[in-house]
Amino acid sequence: MARSSRSYDWGFPRWRGYGSSRETAKMRLCDREGCDKPGDRPAPKSPNSRERWYFCEEHAAEYNRNWNYFEGLSAEEAAEREADERRTAAGYAESSHYAWGGPGDGTRSRDELRALEVLGLESDADFEAAKTAWRRLAKANHPDVKPGDAEAAVRFQAIQAAFEILRKAEERRPPAKKPV
Numbered sequence: 299m300a301r302s303s304r305s306y307d308w309g310f311p312r313w314r315g316y317g318s319s320r321e322t323a324k325m326r327l328c329d330r331e332g333c334d335k336p337g338d339r340p341a342p343k344s345p346n347s348r349e350r351w352y353f354c355e356e357h358a359a360e361y362n363r364n365w366n367y368f369e370g371l372s373a374e375e376a377a378e379r380e381a382d383e384r385r386t387a388a389g390y391a392e393s394s395h396y397a398w399g400g401p402g403d404g405t406r407s408r409d410e411l412r413a414l415e416v417l418g419l420e421s422d423a424d425f426e427a428a429k430t431a432w433r434r435l436a437k438a439n440h441p442d443v444k445p446g447d448a449e450a451a452v453r454f455q456a457i458q459a460a461f462e463i464l465r466k467a468e469e470r471r472p473p474a475k476k477p478v
C-alpha cells in the first residue's frame with residue numbers, strides 16, 4: 299500500500315485492505331492510530347459498554363495497562379450510573395441509591411459486587427475477608443514479585459482499585475447495617 303494512500307484520520311473503526319493488494323481480503327486493523335497490524339483483540343471501550351476497540355496483541359496489552367476498570371468513578375457517579383441502570387431496567391427509580399437489585403444482599407452497590415468479584419469473593423463476603431483476599435492477591439501479583447509481567451500488572455491494578463472501592467464503601471456504610 300502506498301504511503302500516501304494511508305489515512306491518518308481517527309475515524310473508527312478502521313476497515314482497510316491489509317497488505318499491498320486491494321484484492322487482499324479485508325481484515326480489521328488495529329484501532330491504534332498508525333498501526334497496520336490486524337486488530338483481532340477486542341477490548342471494551344468503557345465499563346458496561348458493548349462497543350469494542352480492536353487492537354493487535356501489542357496495543358491490546360498497552361491499552362490494558364493503561365486501563366483501570368474502576369478509575370474516575372466516584373461513589374456519587376457510581377450511584378448515579380446504578381440508578382440510571384435501574385431506571386432503564388425496571389422503568390422505575392427506587393429510593394435507595396445503594397440498594398442494588400442484583401446479586402448480593404442488597405446492601406452493596408454494583409461496583410462493590412464487581413470489586414468482590416475481582417478479589418475472587420462471593421457477594422456476601424465481609425470486609426475482613428476482602429482485606430485478606432486483597433493482601434494475598436496484591437502480594438501474588440505485585441510488580442516486585444512479577445517484574446515485566448503485563449498481565450500481573452493489570453491484575454495488580456484491578457486488585458488495588460477493587461480494594462479501594464470496598465474500603466470506601468466500608469467507611470460509608472452506616473454501623474447499623476453491619477452484620478452483628
Ligand SMILES: [Zn+2]
Pocket residue numbers: 328329330333334335353354355356357358
Ligand atoms: Zn496495533
